[in-house]
Amino acid sequence: MTVSDDVVARLKQPAEHWKAVPMTVRLRLVRRFRRLLRSRWRMLSSLFPARPAIETWTAELLPLLAACRFLERNAEKVLRARTAGMWGRPLWLPGVTSHVERRPYGAVLILAPGNYPLMLPGIQLLQALVAGNVVALKPALGGEAAARLLVDLLAQAGFPQSVCMVLPTDSGAEAVAAGFDLIMLTGSVQTGRQVLEGATRTLTPTIMELSGVxxxxxxxxxxxxxxxxxxxxxxxxxxxxxxxxxxxxxxxxxxxxxxxxxxxxxxxxxxxxxxxxxxxxxxxxxxxxxxxxxxxxxxxxxxxxxxxxxxxxxxxxxxxxxxxxxxxxxxxxxxxxxxxxxxxxxxxxxxxxxxxxxxxxxxxxxxxxxxxxxxxxxxxxxRLPFGGAGASGYGVTRGPEGLLALTRPVVTSVRSDQVIKASGFIARVARRVTKSRYLQSLDGRI
CATH class of the missing domain: 3.40.309.10 (Aldehyde Dehydrogenase; Chain A, domain 2)
Known part of the structure; x- marks a missing residue:
């Protein structure tokens, strides 16, 4: 499968429906996913035969389960809309109330790493879906089995199959240029530069989790x-x-x-x-x-x-x-x-x-x-955000800050009907006063 604008368009089709799904429903699906993942703990070591089983459980399974529980307990509160009302409002904005809501970006491309191919993309994938996005996951070479497991468990948990697709491991350059709404990369500095070069052509925002020394x-x-x-x-x-x-x-x-x-x-x-x-x-x-x-x-x-x-x-x-x-x-x-x-x-x-x-x-x-x-x-x-500075990238994943990073703030400001009516009355009075003063001055000149 090649990645084209048409593929992105097909992924975006269910986006409107998915972002309208209530948060309580999304989190119920996350809970089912967590339970399914936990039940597969014995077979996870077979995905990584070169790694000790205890390391797979502690470095891949347990952090991903903990991330699920974090979302179940905190996602609704973190993404809740807030209101900027009367208290603290500038005096020159009488009657204006503003609402700040977090809206999903839409179609998110996750470029996954090869070192922790289950835990790292798994957390990002779940956070993106909970925030209301649809996702295309491109695994690194060797991470295909982990990516398939993630998507299979999502489907078994009840997530619509249309909200997440797995891309070929060699489709990174095409995917970056395909017009996604947000790109998340976990990788090397060299890969980060290549992704940024492609993302600038479509002005696609990016989150870069790069290496460290x-x-x-x-x-x-x-x-x-x-x-x-x-x-x-x-x-x-x-x-x-x-x-x-x-x-x-x-x-x-x-x-x-x-x-x-x-x-x-x-x-x-x-x-x-x-x-x-x-x-x-x-x-x-x-x-x-x-x-x-x-x-x-x-x-x-x-x-x-x-x-x-x-x-x-x-x-x-x-x-x-x-x-x-x-x-x-x-x-x-x-x-x-x-x-x-x-x-x-x-x-x-x-x-x-x-x-x-x-x-x-x-x-x-x-x-x-x-x-x-x-x-x-x-x-x-x-609970903790993760990200770096300099050549280690920018933006964060994980924690409340990482969840917020998968949405954009939208502000809706409303001026109350009472203020509109009052301003109309004041304007009419002002016009009458102005007209009266004009006539008085005209009488004086005559």
Whole structure:
């Protein structure tokens, strides 16, 4: 199937009907979807044979179930229309009452990623449908089975089949140019640039959830053993293919040797990871650059560890989506902040150390998701928006803000009949007064 204007037009045909469906009905369908998904928990691991089953359940299934529950409890309140009445109204707008409602964009194109092909597009798909949109889902290569499962469960739950279609994995460029009302991309910076180039031709609004090269700040007083364990977990999650995985670690010079010993020991206790051929090629190119610039590289438990990288920050400004960590010694956290500010990406960040100091530091970091004494895990909370800045994209998905982002505000302002009648009476009186004064002045001249 090729994607054309005709395909988009056919998708838009049920849009008017779907957006008129009451919110209570849409959420009842979400509840059915959640129950159906939960009943399939045993078979989900077969969709991802290269990943441990426990990781599939914790990284794909549980966050998607939690997102369903969030929508069931909060969507109606988040998308509820509001009224701007008398209180706070400007004095020069007497009798005007305005209503602000959230209307769906219409036909939404979701360009899904390959790293979490069930959870990430699943949340976006459900939020789009609950907001009243119809959806075309283009899975990444390898994500076809997850996309089919999502659509099948939607149909079994009672969603009309016409409100969601799955596009071929190789139809991205055609889909972007087809004239959708909103495009949501989860992908790399390179893909983001290509999508934006196509979207500008149709002036299609976009939401870009792109990659990150997340920094980790290790403050004085941090538990270095705990930091090492959390880093080993974060960099190994999903075989390193996590956009918000830690990569650039800043630690004080006086703590660096002890920290590296703990990190090496922790990684050595883990089973080795393996990357596909494309990932290995990207990693080999990065290793070559680092070593050619004077840095050192070693592989422990499938994780590539870069050391002696002081002064090489520009070489680390890359999102190659494989398990690597670079440990940079700094004199203090001011130097670390300065180095981080010069990077292109700003998706996530982690700070380990005393909470008061870490909280003050968090206010100076531009990343969209900041964890103190943890990493990655809090982003699975469905109440929280997720998005970045700089090369990590713009706009948000998930949480109330992500749900609102799938709608546009429409304002209807009404001037009351009483004010219209009163203004007419005042106008008639004013005309009579003006006419009387004119006649009086005319009599005086005669």
């Amino acid at each position: 997340d920094p980790v700040f290790v403050l004085r007083g941090a538990d270095l053993g705990y930091v090492a364990r959390r880093l080993a977990y974060g960099i190994r999650l999903n075989n390193g293919a996590t956009c918000i995985a830690p990569h650039r670690v800043f630690v004080r010079h006086e703590d660096k040797a002890e920290f590296l010993a703990l990190l090496r020991s922790t990684l050595a206790q883990k089973p080795p990871l393996s990357c596909d051929s494309a990932g290995q090629a990207r990693l080999a190119a990065l290793v070559e650059q680092i070593e050619a610039s004077g840095g050192r590289a070693e592989t422990i438990g499938g994780v590539t560890l870069f050391t002696e990288v002081e002064g090489l920050s520009d070489r680390l400004d890359t999102d190659i989506f494989v398990p690597w960590l670079a440990v940079t010694g700094v004199s203090d956290m001011e130097e670390a902040l300065m180095l981080d500010t010069g990077m292109s990406y700003a998706l996530g960040a982690s700070i380990f150390g005393p909470v008061p100091e870490a909280t003050r530091m968090a206010r100076r970091i531009r990343s969209g998701s900041i964890c103190i004494n943890d990493l990655i895990v809090p982003t699975a909370d469905p």
